[in-house]
Amino acid sequence: MAMSGVVAVGEPAFWAGIDRLYPETFIDYFRQISEFEPARAAEYGIRHFCWVAVNPKEADNPELSRAVLEKMPEFFEKPNVLGVGETGLNKSTDNEVDIFQAQVELAIKYDQLILVHTPHLDDKLKGTSRIIDILKGLPVDPDHVWIDHVEEHTIDLVKDAGYWVGFTLYPVTKCSKCRAIDMLEKYGTDRTLINSSADWGPSDPFTLQECAQEFRLRGHSMQEAVEVFYNNPARFLGQNPKFDIRPVRIEEKY
């Protein structure tokens, strides 16, 4: 990743592939991504940032979730923690909705950025609509909210509501590089984040680099590519002063 030009990674807290049984398991996980992972990434010259949250899948256990939420503010103090994420919905159960709302309220209280997971596959449209309804009922600044895994049938909902849009490049079950660029060309590049994913399922962290290459092959300029793949993340994440990577401008000199 470093050799391909990656300067920073953002690691959201998510499902491990099994349902955790104890709040302490979450706390140790948060410690791993806020203490160990930055040191590991630094060995390769990559800045590491992270988010903390009870992910939507495990949010269906409200007792466990609320015990974790009590401890989360301690992690907002860590030098690489950017906010609450990934929160959101999975199957849109009542428990998930309650914990999503509680996490957004926590983020508002502690002035944190918010990264929202929208459901997979056939659950996505209903879940995204529900997420937006919930957010509209809360005093949250839309500029501080990144709604992720957006696809062609949910992008209008998210853009019309004024939130940042995220396309996640993921083999088979989420967006592809071509579809992501199609949406960029149709809707513009403003307030749009593109991310790859490397987690518990089949993943490929180089989908982002492939997407940047495809973007350039379609005739978009280097500066346009920098706007999408470097400056937009810098703009959104830079709202947290811990993320001190600033937008750049390429200048050609003769």
Next chain:
Amino acid sequence: MLSHNEVIDRYYLDARCELLEIAAMLDRYDRAFAADRSMSDTQNPKLTKIFEMLEILADRNALPDRTKRILALLSQLD
């Protein structure tokens, strides 16, 4: 050999993904066509071929020979 239920369970998501890619490409073509005012109204022969292939795919009652029929459609015979 997989049972018919195993086939659909194992390959459904891949098929879904690939169909979305085809849909996206067709949308991309139509947007570009609309933007390129110098194009004549004659449909691109490759696009015609794609829709002919999709007709073969959409034949729910076909024999299990869709792949062969598509390749035959694409084959240059002279």
